[in-house]
Amino acid sequence: xxxxxxxxxxxxxxxxxxxxxxxxxxxxxxxxxxxxxGVFGNEIEADDExxxxxxxxxxxxxxxxxxxxALVVASVGLIALPLRMATYRERGVLxxxxxxGFSLPAVIGAQVVVAIALVxxxxxxxxxxxxxxxxxxxxxxxPQSLAAYxxxxxxxxxxxxxxxxxxxxxxxxxxxxxxxFFVMMMIGGAGPxxxxxxxxxxxxxxxxxxxxxxxILQGPWLGQGxxxxxxxxxxxxxVVAAAVSVRYFRWD
Amino acid sequence: MAQARVGAGRSGDLxxxxxxxxxxxxxxxxxxxxEMERAVTVEHLRxxxxxxxxxxxxxxxxxxxEIYGIIGPNGSGKTTTVEILQGLRQPDAGAISVLGLDPxxxxxxxxxxxxxxxxxxxxxxxxxxxxxxxxxxxxxxxHRRDWREAxxxxxxxxxxxxxxxxxxxxxxxxxxxxxxxxxxxxxxxLDEMTTGLDPAARRVxxxxxxxxxxxxxxxxxxxxxxxxxxxxxDRVSVFQQGRIVVTDSPSGLVRKHSGGRTVRFSTxxxxxxxxxxxxxxxxxxxxxxxxxxRGTNAVLAHVGAALVGHGITPPDLRVDMPTLxxxxxxxxxxxxx
Numbered sequence: 174x175x176x177x178x179x180x181x182x183x184x185x186x187x188x189x190x191x192x193x194x195x196x197x198x199x200x201x202x203x204x205x206x207x208x209x210x211g212v213f214g215n216e217i218e219a220d221d222e223x224x225x226x227x228x229x230x231x232x233x234x235x236x237x238x239x240x241x242x243a244l245v246v247a248s249v250g251l252i253a254l255p256l257r258m259a260t261y262r263e264r265g266v267l268x269x270x271x272x273x274g275f276s277l278p279a280v281i282g283a284q285v286v287v288a289i290a291l292v293x294x295x296x297x298x299x300x301x302x303x304x305x306x307x308x309x310x311x312x313x314x315x316p317q318s319l320a321a322y323x324x325x326x327x328x329x330x331x332x333x334x335x336x337x338x339x340x341x342x343x344x345x346x347x348x349x350x351x352x353x354f355f356v357m358m359m360i361g362g363a364g365p366x367x368x369x370x371x372x373x374x375x376x377x378x379x380x381x382x383x384x385x386x387x388x389i390l391q392g393p394w395l396g397q398g399x400x401x402x403x404x405x406x407x408x409x410x411x412v413v414a415a416a417v418s419v420r421y422f423r424w425d
Numbered sequence: 426m427a428q429a430r431v432g433a434g435r436s437g438d439l440x441x442x443x444x445x446x447x448x449x450x451x452x453x454x455x456x457x458x459x460e461m462e463r464a465v466t467v468e469h470l471r472x473x474x475x476x477x478x479x480x481x482x483x484x485x486x487x488x489x490x491e492i493y494g495i496i497g498p499n500g501s502g503k504t505t506t507v508e509i510l511q512g513l514r515q516p517d518a519g520a521i522s523v524l525g526l527d528p529x530x531x532x533x534x535x536x537x538x539x540x541x542x543x544x545x546x547x548x549x550x551x552x553x554x555x556x557x558x559x560x561x562x563x564x565x566x567x568h569r570r571d572w573r574e575a576x577x578x579x580x581x582x583x584x585x586x587x588x589x590x591x592x593x594x595x596x597x598x599x600x601x602x603x604x605x606x607x608x609x610x611x612x613x614x615l616d617e618m619t620t621g622l623d624p625a626a627r628r629v630x631x632x633x634x635x636x637x638x639x640x641x642x643x644x645x646x647x648x649x650x651x652x653x654x655x656x657x658x659d660r661v662s663v664f665q666q667g668r669i670v671v672t673d674s675p676s677g678l679v680r681k682h683s684g685g686r687t688v689r690f691s692t693x694x695x696x697x698x699x700x701x702x703x704x705x706x707x708x709x710x711x712x713x714x715x716x717x718x719r720g721t722n723a724v725l726a727h728v729g730a731a732l733v734g735h736g737i738t739p740p741d742l743r744v745d746m747p748t749l750x751x752x753x754x755x756x757x758x759x760x761x762x
Binding site: 175176179180183186187190191261264265266268269270271272273274275276279424425 | 511513533536537541543545546547548549551552556559560561563564565566604608
């Protein structure tokens, strides 16, 4: 436990000294939200049926606020975590840690602790910004929203560790992570609203974990109830990713 | 000084036979208190990577408080062996005991009690020296020392606030040594510790290793440098193609594998046939004024006395002794790379 605490603290400091990771976790989702909120505003056109359908009956920025909270979660799981783990493996840091008696739960645990801390920090920042600058909704159903957030966070932590376990090099982790991140962002709910996607895009978007994390978070956040089918899909991704992590993790 | 501590028992004839278990009886503890125990025993270790045999039937034993060297060419199985001893790789076959533990099944417990300096490993670029030392001390649990102490011992304390990426090669090695010592280890693995260090820094590292041994630790040193073996090791195993071809003390290696000595001098005297009757002389040849005499043991003294007896006093009489390096290269050659 002492080691986990100390390693987490050191890892947090290392993350803050690494500008690239900070950009994707904090700056990029923030920037995207500003652009989208600036373009679409947050007015509800109550007499336009198509508008109501596309934006789920709320203002565009209301719609995007939970999606961008979810995007912060995804950025850590798809970019920061795998990149850190693959880099450590490639450079022999994991070997070094292992030879010094670091346990696997401490090494992975510290990465996850830092990821969670960063995500919470970034998410609060995004939600506050959307609220303060664009008057976006805060969660309507707080307990369910927090539950959905926790589940989504667990899912992307598991995916991050799994990617870090599978991808052999830092280069591979960076490439794969960025591609997954942008694809999920664009068609998973943080780009155009789901309703305006073409059939093929929606077909691609359906099996993405990000799509369903956005859906389970948007439901209670916008006061539209719990999305059970997406919930089970997110749980399935979490379980599979955790199993892959355990099965394929290598120290070197 | 190292030799003085070793005592008579260490100079025993320990040419490892490939099926050479058991070893000669362990030497007695220098202080004469109790029988010395082995820190490491390895019997018939084998490790293959797919169809490449990395380690083939290696058997060795390392005594407590010994500095034991492993030397050999690249790819001869040194690092694989050392990694197996630390539980970082699983052996295919063989019985291994390190500090009384099985490295593969009890690896985590073992690794908290050993110090390790690995080849080709690194730390995160932006971690600071003191953070790394503090972290590794924490990982050692109850065995830890104060990181400042280890940093001073490793000569890296002045750079404690520097990031790993900003350290020079020598400073990195010093940090790795300090990290190996911060656990207050009873057994230290050093894999190519002085590679990349300048000559002065190597001497500093050697002194450090001797100091660690004085504190009671056992040290396993993997190296490419025979001078390192000569200065530090009580015994050394020469690895070649995954096997141990010989294990002996450095002086024993020279004694038993050096072949002959060569005496050289110059003279204008042409009638030197009597040289072949001088004790310890095996052969001689003349190249102009230059004479080369091959022989054994005290050939230099005998040739010198005989030359004086014949009224010849060459100013350039000298003997070429094979260095440990020559012996090492000779052993590798004899065993056919």
